[in-house]
Amino acid sequence: MKEKGIMNGGFGSWTGYFTEHDIMVGVEAEGVVGSLEYDGQRSDGSTVKCDNDDYFVSARAIAGKGFDFGDFGLTPYAGIAARYWYDDIKTTGGYEREITQFYVPIGLNVIANMDDNWSIGGTLEGDLFLGxxxxxxxxxxxxxxxxxxNTQEFMKGGGARFSMFLEYDLDYCSLGLEPYFRYWQFAESQTDTVLYGGSLANVVEPKNKFYMSGIRLYVKF
Structure with missing residues (x-):
């Protein structure tokens, strides 16, 4: 099966800097909601195409060490994060799915200050799957x-994210534009034995991949 579509939402974050040791700490929460197109099949092989109701939320806390090179800065970081995906297959024989996952983000933030209050930068990150x-x-x-x-096991998956931003400083706040891309893949889960079609069967969450791209518009104070 495949699901694809457009989702909309928002995010909020806070970042603190301890200048004495160039330490950065930050927290972030994000949520998006929308309708995805489901293209798959039932257990009898018949085709299923429908619109699903979906929402996706995530939260993270990170800490890093900043390195200042004048107008250019690097901040490697690591942290702890969680993601939750609610998926409601809206058709005859459909059902709700809830996916909760935990991981360790390890990445690098880059920023370069330019003339006329402009700055550019980006983030490159790998995600260690905890379960x-x-x-x-x-x-x-x-x-x-x-x-x-179905339980998804430690290290039986992983992810990555990449983003770039362009930001303009207005003194009292900054306005930014940030395109991004995210990727996840997961191995087949552990089995759960349940009643399936009137008889006991081993059910698994199959091997799967997840892609997400978008654009963030933000105001930073």
Whole structure:
């Protein structure tokens, strides 16, 4: 199966700097919501195409060490993060899915100050997967089905993100534009034995990939 579509949302973040030791700490929360196009099939092989209701939220806390080279700065960082995806397949035999995952982001922030209050920069990050859980409410598909919970194991997945930004300083605040790209992949989960179509069966969350690209518009104080 494949799901694709456009989602909209917002984010907020706070960053603090301890100048004595050039230490950076930051927290961020993000949420997007929308309708995705589902293209897949049922267990009997029949085709399913429908619109899903989805929302995606994530949160992170990071810390890093800044290195100042005049108008150019580097900040390597690491932290802890979580992501949650709610997916409601809106068709006959459809059901809700909830995916919760934890990971360690390890990355590098780059910034270069230019003339006339402009600055550019970007982020390159790799994500170490700690583990996760996929809850599939199969009982909503009809009688003879039970809900399944599949565990995703440590290091059986990973991700990466890349972004660039262009920012203008207005003295009292800064305005920014940030295109970004994110990627995740996960191996097949552990099995859960549940009632499936009236008989016991081993259910798994299959190997899968996740792509997300977008543009952030932000105001920084």
């Amino acid at each position: 996760g859980e996929v809850k599939s409410k199969l009982s909503q598909a009809g009688s003879g089905y039970e809900d399944a919970t």
